[in-house]
Amino acid sequence: MKISTFRTDKLSSEIRGDILELCSLAFGSPFDELFDFVGTSGVHVILHDNSGGLSSHCVVTERTFWIGDRSPMRAGYIDAVATRPNKQGLGYGRAVMAESCRVCKSMGMNIMGLSTFIPEWYGSMGWRVWRGELGLKKGSEIIPVSDVDGVVMLYGLDNSFSLNLSQRLIATWRPNGGW
Numbered sequence: 001m002k003i004s005t006f007r008t009d010k011l012s013s014e015i016r017g018d019i020l021e022l023c024s025l026a027f028g029s030p031f032d033e034l035f036d037f038v039g040t041s042g043v044h045v046i047l048h049d050n051s052g053g054l055s056s057h058c059v060v061t062e063r064t065f066w067i068g069d070r071s072p073m074r075a076g077y078i079d080a081v082a083t084r085p086n087k088q089g090l091g092y093g094r095a096v097m098a099e100s101c102r103v104c105k106s107m108g109m110n111i112m113g114l115s116t117f118i119p120e121w122y123g124s125m126g127w128r129v130w131r132g133e134l135g136l137k138k139g140s141e142i143i144p145v146s147d148v149d150g151v152v153m154l155y156g157l158d159n160s161f162s163l164n165l166s167q168r169l170i171a172t173w174r175p176n177g178g179w
Contacts, residue, residue: 076104
């Protein structure tokens with residue numbers, strides 16, 4: 001298998017199409033709005049299997065998180081973690097997640113976040129479910145968020161602090177909103 005990383009603005013139209021097809025297969029519904037959410041500076045982690053086919057993917061976008069009264073933290077937000085249905089269970093998803101951690105560390109980020117319907121899978125890799133209030137910061141306005149698709153989870157890249165999972169967590173707004 002081969003893992004590569006590409007910024008969104010460097011993806012060819014062919015690879016963009018392959019990513020959308022993979023995500024649609026993995027999630028069982030069209031995924032046409034992915035590139036509206038990740039902007040041009042997202043970093044895509046792409047795994048090709050030994051036959052050369054795109055088998056797994058995730059994308060990291062930079063956001064800012066505020067946890068409780070802490071200073072703002074640079075955060076890597078993970079989206080579109082997808083593995084071809086016939087390739088699931090082979091460790092490809094774990095491989096792209098491990099690479100996304102390396103990407104975030106190389107970018108000097110402190111923490112990673114995502115929202116998911118499968119917290120058990122992420123939990124097995126050390127991700128933790130957020131239990132506190134959630135909000136989004138749009139300009140100077142903080143918008144409380146009570147309805148999240150699935151659960152929000154965090155992964156600390158910097159072991160110098162511990163996470164209090166019941167504090168308030170605010171993230172920067174992203175295109176088209178949503179946690």
